Amino acid sequence: MPLCYLNATIYMINVNVIFNRKHRRELEVSVYNAGRRRYLALGIRLPEGAKYSNGVVNGCLDAAEINNAIAAAVRSLRRQDEEGVELCDLTLRQRRSEVDVAGWIEVHIYNKYTKESSRKLYMYALKELRSGGFVYREDFTSARARKFVAALQSRPRSEVYNYQMCNIAHILVRAAVRAGVLSKDCFEGVQIKAAHAREIEYLTEDEVHQVEAVRLREGSRHAKARDMFLFACYTGLAYIDIIRCSVKDVRTIADARCISGRRQKTGQPYLIKLSDKAYTILCRYGAMNLLNCSSADAVLTRHKDETSPSVAELAGVNKRMTMHVGRHTFATIALSRGVPIEVVSKMLAHASVKTTEIYAKVIPQRVMDAYDLIDRALNQNNKNTKR
Numbered sequence: 001m002p003l004c005y006l007n008a009t010i011y012m013i014n015v016n017v018i019f020n021r022k023h024r025r026e027l028e029v030s031v032y033n034a035g036r037r038r039y040l041a042l043g044i045r046l047p048e049g050a051k052y053s054n055g056v057v058n059g060c061l062d063a064a065e066i067n068n069a070i071a072a073a074v075r076s077l078r079r080q081d082e083e084g085v086e087l088c089d090l091t092l093r094q095r096r097s098e099v100d101v102a103g104w105i106e107v108h109i110y111n112k113y114t115k116e117s118s119r120k121l122y123m124y125a126l127k128e129l130r131s132g133g134f135v136y137r138e139d140f141t142s143a144r145a146r147k148f149v150a151a152l153q154s155r156p157r158s159e160v161y162n163y164q165m166c167n168i169a170h171i172l173v174r175a176a177v178r179a180g181v182l183s184k185d186c187f188e189g190v191q192i193k194a195a196h197a198r199e200i201e202y203l204t205e206d207e208v209h210q211v212e213a214v215r216l217r218e219g220s221r222h223a224k225a226r227d228m229f230l231f232a233c234y235t236g237l238a239y240i241d242i243i244r245c246s247v248k249d250v251r252t253i254a255d256a257r258c259i260s261g262r263r264q265k266t267g268q269p270y271l272i273k274l275s276d277k278a279y280t281i282l283c284r285y286g287a288m289n290l291l292n293c294s295s296a297d298a299v300l301t302r303h304k305d306e307t308s309p310s311v312a313e314l315a316g317v318n319k320r321m322t323m324h325v326g327r328h329t330f331a332t333i334a335l336s337r338g339v340p341i342e343v344v345s346k347m348l349a350h351a352s353v354k355t356t357e358i359y360a361k362v363i364p365q366r367v368m369d370a371y372d373l374i375d376r377a378l379n380q381n382n383k384n385t386k387r
Contacts (some may be wrong), residue, residue: 014337017070018335019052025180027052027066044182060180102126102135104181105172112175117240125168128152137182140173145186148286149291153193166192200358201320202328224290225299227281228312230341231288232326236276236334236348240264240295241321247282250274263349270349297322331359 016030018039025046029037046052050060085343105126113119114164132148133139148169152162170187177185203211212230216223231242250257274282282288291299300321302310312321312368319325329347334344345356 003214010251011185017055019046025050025354027057027070029070035250051179054201100135101137101140101176101181102130104179105176107128108175108179115265115267121164122172124166125165125172128165129169129172140182140186141184142177142188142190145173149187149190160282163192163194200332201322201325201330202205202316202332203233203321203325205333207315207317207319208329208333210310210317211321214311214315216314221291221295221299222314224285225296226290227284227291228296229300229321229326231310232282232323233329233333234275234281234332235272236260236327237264237270237272237328239263239293241270242323245282246287246328248305250279250282266349266351268351272347291359293323328359331356335359 018028018030021028021039025047030039046057046060050063051058057063057070060066080219086212106123106274108319109119109122109126113122115238129148132151133144134148149166152157152166155162170185170192173187174183174185176182178301208230211226214226218228219233228239228242231237231245232239235242235246241261244257244261244264249259249261251260251273252258257279260271261280262269278297290296300311300323302308302313312319330349331344334347335341337348341356341360342353344359345353350354350356
């Protein structure tokens with residue numbers, strides 16, 4: 001790409017604003033005076049797609065800031081002396097530090113992450129960054145990044161959530177570096193401790209039967225929460241997909257009542273054969289948008305603000321019950337019954353089988369069955385050898 005120049009002669013000082021001199025898409029100011037040439041780095045690298053022509057930068061979010069910095073450089077050099085050159089350098093550094101990087105990251109999130117769940121998660125990470133004092137360019141230092149990670153990972157909140165926020169914050173900073181909004185990655189070299197994954201929680205088949213057997217007043221919050229939980233156990237759907245289910249969406253395929261759609265989280269298609277129990281629950285309400293997730297979870301396992309017994313307590317289940325535990329229950333029962341993991345992955349509408357593999361780790365019976373298969377195979381070989 002050819003170099004671009006903006007030439008101006010101001011009181012015998014030749015000023016050139018140069019772009020891409022070292023083929024790194026950087027802007028510099030070249031000052032030639034009394035046989036001496038100096039290059040002043042603006043510290044700004046234009047992102048791909050941004051253009052510089054006729055002395056004006058356009059095609060990037062902070063183009064106005066960059067153009068102001070160029071104008072400030074030219075104005076400062078009117079003084080025709082060494083002090084003017086130093087003043088120019090100082091002005092450029094100040095302009096560079098005033099760019100709202102957090103604002104750029106927010107626009108980046110809304111442009112790149114179209115799924116509501118992903119966007120919400122990344123906005124949480126941006127909120128953490130702002131709370132940690134990361135706003136302008138000068139705020140993105142390694143010392144602040146180390147302090148941010150240490151503070152976040154020492155919080156009493158979920159260890160997995162804190163680890164996730166640190167990683168996403170690093171991803172957002174790297175995106176700003178790639179776009180030329182930041183000159184370096186302040187999180188580089190900062191150690192983020194891996195979180196210990198929490199064990200999968202699920203109910204056994206006997207415990208599901210106990211929940212089914214609980215007698216609750218029809219139409220009560222407890223009854224609605226219990227039925228939504230059982231619907232998750234019968235279908236494997238997540239809460240956000242359950243509330244979109246309606247009896248009007250049921251269709252018959254090969255003499256079976258089915259419901260289909262796409263998971264809101266992954267966009268993966270699913271086709272579910274409704275069991276008689278699942279279909280009965282769906283017909284009872286017509287649609288499954290009965291309670292919001294937090295209300296259902298608070299009734300399933302007693303919340304600190306709840307005074308009445310929870311569904312788990314009434315059923316005699318000494319485990320934490322949430323809407324997502326219902327989905328875990330479906331997956332673990334399917335695998336324990338011998339359904340291939342690839343099929344279970346398809347039933348759960350996972351984007352990858354690797355996601356489904358976490359359920360296989362919590363079924364000790366499958367491990368015992370595998371050992372029995374090996375023992376039988378070895379015993380069979382021994383019998384053949386004796387013959």
